[in-house]
Amino acid sequence: MVNIAQKQIWFVTGSQHLYGEEVLQQVADNSKNIVNGLNESSLLPIKIVYQETVKTSDEIAELFQEANSNKNCIGIVAWMHTFSPAKMWIRGLNILNKPLCHLHTQFNAEIPWQTMNMDFMNLNQSAHGDREFGFIMTRMRKKRKVIVGHWQSDRVQKKLGIWSRVVLGWDELQHLKVARIGDNMREVAVTEGDKVGAQMRFGMSVNGYDSSDVVKHVNAVKEEDVTKLLAEYESSYNLTNSLKEGGNQRGSLVDAAKIEIGLRAFLDEGGFKAFTDTFENLGELKQLPGIAVQRLMANGYGFGAEGDWKTAALLRAIKVMAHGMEGGTSFMEDYTYHFTPQKSYVLGSHMLEICPTIAEGKPTCDIHPLGIGGKEDPVRLVFNSPEGAALNASLIDLGNRFRLIVNEVEAVKPGGELPNLPVARVLWDPKPDLDIAATSWILSGGAHHTVYSQAITTEFLEDFADIAGIELLVIDEKTNVRDFKDRINANEAYYHLFQHGM
Numbered sequence: 001m002v003n004i005a006q007k008q009i010w011f012v013t014g015s016q017h018l019y020g021e022e023v024l025q026q027v028a029d030n031s032k033n034i035v036n037g038l039n040e041s042s043l044l045p046i047k048i049v050y051q052e053t054v055k056t057s058d059e060i061a062e063l064f065q066e067a068n069s070n071k072n073c074i075g076i077v078a079w080m081h082t083f084s085p086a087k088m089w090i091r092g093l094n095i096l097n098k099p100l101c102h103l104h105t106q107f108n109a110e111i112p113w114q115t116m117n118m119d120f121m122n123l124n125q126s127a128h129g130d131r132e133f134g135f136i137m138t139r140m141r142k143k144r145k146v147i148v149g150h151w152q153s154d155r156v157q158k159k160l161g162i163w164s165r166v167v168l169g170w171d172e173l174q175h176l177k178v179a180r181i182g183d184n185m186r187e188v189a190v191t192e193g194d195k196v197g198a199q200m201r202f203g204m205s206v207n208g209y210d211s212s213d214v215v216k217h218v219n220a221v222k223e224e225d226v227t228k229l230l231a232e233y234e235s236s237y238n239l240t241n242s243l244k245e246g247g248n249q250r251g252s253l254v255d256a257a258k259i260e261i262g263l264r265a266f267l268d269e270g271g272f273k274a275f276t277d278t279f280e281n282l283g284e285l286k287q288l289p290g291i292a293v294q295r296l297m298a299n300g301y302g303f304g305a306e307g308d309w310k311t312a313a314l315l316r317a318i319k320v321m322a323h324g325m326e327g328g329t330s331f332m333e334d335y336t337y338h339f340t341p342q343k344s345y346v347l348g349s350h351m352l353e354i355c356p357t358i359a360e361g362k363p364t365c366d367i368h369p370l371g372i373g374g375k376e377d378p379v380r381l382v383f384n385s386p387e388g389a390a391l392n393a394s395l396i397d398l399g400n401r402f403r404l405i406v407n408e409v410e411a412v413k414p415g416g417e418l419p420n421l422p423v424a425r426v427l428w429d430p431k432p433d434l435d436i437a438a439t440s441w442i443l444s445g446g447a448h449h450t451v452y453s454q455a456i457t458t459e460f461l462e463d464f465a466d467i468a469g470i471e472l473l474v475i476d477e478k479t480n481v482r483d484f485k486d487r488i489n490a491n492e493a494y495y496h497l498f499q500h501g502m
Contacts, residue, residue, distance in 0.1 A: 001300035002323040008049045009075045009164055010067055011035050014084030014133065015053050023123055027081045028053050030107040034151050043154065043161040045324065046168060060092035068097050075099040075167040080129030086136035093142055099167045099467045101145040101160065104130045109150045143466045166463040169321035174203035176313060179272040181209050182281030184307030190447040191308040193397035201402060202468060206309045211283030218262030229257040237365040237381060249367050252287065256379035259285060260292035267301065274302030274316040276309050279373035288373050290352035290380035291365065297355035303331050304449060305353055310395045311449045322455035328357025332392060332452035344434035345412065345427050348452060352380040354424035358454060359383035368422035385426035387411050392450040393461055401495050404465050405446040406458055407437055407475040426452065431477045440475045440484045471495065
């Protein structure tokens with residue numbers, strides 16, 4: 001579902017002809033050693049590919065043009081080994097459309113106090129060569145990631161690994177197809193948005209389909225495929241008695257399996273890696289997809305309920321970023337509160353669709369009435385989520401721009417068993433506390449739908465917002481409402497000026 005084997009990040013070293021061939025050869029050798037060292041690191045998920053040292057404006061422009069057209073190249077890491085006059089970077093930076101990371105490092109970690117001479121100084125000029133490069137990108141208003149430190153350190157490699165994963169998610173958005181099965185939930189505001197503007201900003205294509213487009217695939221499901229999937233359900237989950245073979249609701253599990261197989265076939269046939277549905281437009285589907293959606297998310301598909309295509313796309317991007325990492329990522333909704341004088345918490349859940357990658361232990365496969373949608377009782381997976389650091393992220397459309405809101409949270413153990421709550425759930429403590437977090441979230445226009453992740457950190461989404469050129473608001477342990485309101489007001493002014501080219 002996530003194929004990163006062919007993806008590459010190109011390593012570009014800047015210098016100039018001033019220093020002579022001997023120095024330039026040493027620059028090239030050092031750059032190759034850095035690339036080899038980075039590729040040996042377990043902290044970087046994407047292959048780093050060495051590029052010949054660029055020394056002129058033509059070489060830079062040609063290389064960046066090649067990067068733009070190379071489908072395997074998803075980003076550029078640039079480093080100035082020596083001083084590289086930045087005016088010769090202008091043409092290349094003007095045409096570069098791939099994410100850029102400025103690695104401010106040097107080949108050697110320490111100063112060789114006893115042997116250092118001017119030859120060494122001329123060769124190892126990153127300390128001011130990178131400042132020249134940094135100036136021109138700031139002058140050109142070029143968004144980029146800046147990482148400072150020695151390339152062999154775990155801290156630098158971890159930051160570069162995070163950026164690499166974000167670039168992988170960004171690359172996914174460039175060709176992501178999102179299927180909206182039905183429309184948005186009627187009269188709901190936050191799940192609406194400018195799909196054309198989203199495609200211009202993020203690259204993703206969002207289009208609508210009728211439930212009948214899925215139903216025809218459901219009707220074509222083969223009995224042997226249903227039997228195989230039922231066996232998978234039985235081995236993977238704790239089935240309640242009514243759903244086991246011979247149980248009085250076994251037929252509902254069969255229907256759920258057919259929906260999963262048919263929905264998966266519809267998505268795969270259309271090349272969709274993210275989708276939405278809504279209980280208001282189920283057509284001939286016998287039940288709202290529950291376990292089907294949960295399992296598809298576990299396989300890496302993005303999802304948004306009630307037509308929420310923005311959350312579906314963001315979920316898919318974060319799933320790609322977190323590929324191979326510990327911790328799960330799911331569609332989520334702030335559902336209800338636990339208010340006490342001592343501490344207040346949020347219970348996150350949804351009607352059905354919470355991804356089992358965030359499950360603690362083996363989920364229970366259960367069936368209960370839904371109460372809305374007018375369909376048969378849907379099958380779903382029920383579970384708690386493990387304790388630990390997490391975040392909620394919401395992507396909203398403000399009309400003149402997209403805003404990404406992030407709240408750092410701490411998942412905690414529920415205060416009781418919840419024996420009568422037939423949905424997956426997670427209890428969290430929002431930072432800095434529920435009062436400030438919810439106030440800030442509401443002031444910023446954050447949606448009730450989010451992407452919840454225990455795999456990534458805020459740094460991922462900070463890098464993502466920079467690459468996408470969108471606004472980012474973070475609610476964390478340092479947030480206070482007065483400063484947060486000032487930040488919102490300042491951003492309004494900034495984006496108004498930016499929109500009008502001032």
